[in-house]
Amino acid sequence: MLIKSRKFSDLKDVFPRKFSSLTTLCPSSSPITKSPFPPSRDDVAAIADLIEKQHWSKLKLLHVKDINNPNELFHQLISSNLDPELCLRYYTWLIANIRNTSLSLELTFNLLHSLANAKKYSKIRSFLDGFVKKRSDHPIHSIFHAISLCDNLCVNSILADMLVLAYANNLRLESALEAFKRAGYYGYKLSALSCKPLMVALLNEKRFADVEFVYKEMIRRRIQPNVFTFNVVINSFCKKGKMEKAKDVMEDMKVYGTSPNVVSYNTLIDGYCKLGGVGKMYKADAVLKEMVESSKVSPNLTTFNILIDGFWKDGNYSGSMKVFREMLEQDVKPNVVTYNSLINGLCSGGKVSEATCMHDEMVSAGVEPNLVTYNSLINGFCKNGMMKEALDMFASLKGRGIVPTAKTYNMLIDAYCKSGKVEDGFGLKEEMEREGIVANVETYNCLIGGLCRNGNIEGAKKLFDQLSGKGLPDLVTYHILMDGYCSRGESRKAAMILKEGISKMGLKPRHLTYNILMEGYCKEGNLKGAANVRVQMEKERRLRMNVASYNVLLQGYSQKGKMEDANRLLNEMLEKGLIPNRITYEIVKAEMVDKGFVPDIQGHLFNVSTKS
DNA sequence: CTAGGGTTAG
Known part of the structure; x- marks a missing residue:
């Protein structure tokens, strides 16, 4: 199908010269002479033949000597019912082999239109992928103008859809969003196939508002979302902590004829687990109940893993264990994530030996520990003064061919430094560098801290100065x-x-x-x-000044016996509406209340939380 | 489309 293009409406003006005969195309039979344009039908056919037979060297010669305007020739080729795939092949070759060739956007999309008419969609997809990767200098509005030169709305929609997809896949989010918007202005109907990757990419960049925008636009433009798109939107709201809105989307799904699946519920449950505040696990549990009882959706491995992790992070390790037993009862096999969460829960609760048991249990259950497992255990040992166990674990990690990261080393280095063995810390740093792992700023911070604690401030400053040279501190x-x-x-x-x-x-x-x-x-x-x-x-x-700053000054003034100043600071802080914390209270109590300078006003002044 | 970990200061 021929595509009308305004630019080439008057070809006679563009091609003043006459193209030569076919013989010029065959350098072996006769020498090439500078040839006039436009090419005749036969000439186009001959060129098409060269493309088809992939006689690139002949084509190249022709381009170097005879063809001074590839745009025009290309237009002829496209307009001559030549197989669009051949045109595409020629186009690709032209860009790659003929210096300074840049085909116009109009021609480029002319080609894509032909490909779309021939339903060569995967060709278009990969072409556009390369197009947004390399030729990034085209403004989106020009691209859309080029698309709009064809008046087949359906084909244009497909091209716009694939363009959005290409931008999203290449993480060019501004362009993807602009293309998404322009598609709306032009009335091109996009599909969930491109909207989902766009929203996923936006979500990965924490651009929650943009995800919501795309979702609302999809609804407004009557782009039918599927379970996957809905789930991305639910996830976006959950990650932002907007649980009510996430639940609204669950309701939207039903309106649009789809129902929430196990992923939708898992996402929502995880949203509650990651929410701050009291009673969140109660809410997570309520969603689980609704999922099982009302919606008849069975929890899967991920559901259990989310809950296990949620409970111990809420300070309820027995809750985690309850879920763990429940999953075993339901014959859901725990995986490495399950065990890592349990091990983490135990380590962070200081129950390191139990964590070791859990590690043994996972091994006998046939689940392979991975770097996460080892790092958790190593961290547990390090933080609990069990250096030998930490090093043993480190050795077995390496023995299993797992490659430690800088963080693995940093935990061990820090543990050495905190126990006064800074030299051993430096030894590990050298070891990591020998193994090709770059010591990072955290590594140096651990070492500098160790030197300071050992009273070697000169050494610390020296190391610090070395870092300054590298811009690292x-x-x-x-x-x-x-x-x-x-x-x-x-x-x-x-x-x-x-x-x-x-x-x-x-x-x-x-x-x-x-x-x-x-x-x-x-x-x-x-x-x-x-x-x-x-x-x-x-x-x-x-x-x-924040509460911590006031605490520092309060301590300083009261210890020097400057009680009037301390009192003034205390009042100043309260007048600013800053809420004293436990540390404030401890200072005031020890320095001011107990020494009789102020009455004990804890009851009505201090909102003493159990956390610091 | 959903789940896990680790470093420094506090």
Whole structure:
């Protein structure tokens, strides 16, 4: 089918010269002469023949010597009922082999229209994929204009749909969204096939509002969503913590003739598990009940894994075990994720030996431990002062051919440093580098912290200076080093280092940064110094005093017996509406209440939470 | 389309 293109309406003006005879196409039989255009029907056929037989060298010669406007020739080829696949092959060859060839958007989409008419959809898909990868300089509106030059709405919709898909697959989200919008303006109907990858890509970038926009547009434009698209939208709302909206989508599904499946329910249950606050597991449980009883959807391995992880993270390990037993009863086989969650729960609860048992249990159940398993166990051992066990686990990980990561090493290095064995920490760092694993800023932070704790601030500073050369130190590095100086009574030095970091590294200090300094000055009894830090923090960085900052100053003033100042600070903090925490109360109680400076006002003033 | 882990400062 021929596609009308305005640009080529008057070909006579474009091709002033006459094309030569067929013989020019065959360099072996006669020498090539500069040939005029346009090509005759026979010439086009001859070129088509060359393309079909893949006589690329002859074509190349022709292009170099005779053809000075590939756009025009290409237009002729497309218009000559030549098989669109051959045109595509020629197009691809042309772009790759003839220097400075750029075929116009109009021609490009002319070709795609022919391909679409021939229903060569997979060819279009891969073409567009390459198109958005390489030729990224075309504005979307031009592309849509090129699409619109054909008046077959159905074909245009297919092209627009595949374009959106190509952008989404290549994570060019702005372009994908713009194409999605323009398709709407042009009245092209997209499909769930391209909307789903678009929403998935948006969700991966946490662009929840955009996911919602696409979803609403789909409904408005009457693009029929399927279970998968609905599930992505549900997931998006869940990840944003908007559980009510997620449930609304579950209802939408029913309106559109689909029902929630096990993935929909799992997503919703996981949403509740990851929600903060009390009673979330109760809600997760309620969804489970609804799923099983009302919707007759059976929980699967993922359902159980979500719940097991949810319960221990809610501080309810026995809840996890209950779910675990339940899944065994229902003959759902636990996998490595199941065991890793259980092991993690045990490790974080300090029950390291039980975690080891669970590891043995998983092995005897025929489930292979993976890096996650080992890292959890190693971390558990490290945090509980069981260095030997941690190293044993590390050895068996390597023995099984699992490649540790920098984080695996960092846990061990940190454990060494925290137990005063900084040298061993450095030894491990060398080992990791020998194995080709790059020591990262966290590695150095552990080591610098270890040196500071060992009183080797000079060594720490030296290592820090090496990092500065590489632009590696981050805010945490500064905190560690500053803390090191402060605890030696050298808060001024710490302040100097911070100042340098701000000006040379573009460091962005936070409350903690200044709190470290204020605490340092307070401990030196230099309340003026501490007050200056506060001024600096509020003026230069526009950070307002938070509860932690007040706690530092309260401690400093009250310990120096400056009770009036301490009292003033306390009132100031309360007037600002800041809610004192447990640490505040402990300071006030020990320094002010017990010494008779203020009455014990815990009852009505302090909202003392059990967490710090 | 849904599930798991790990490092530094606090």
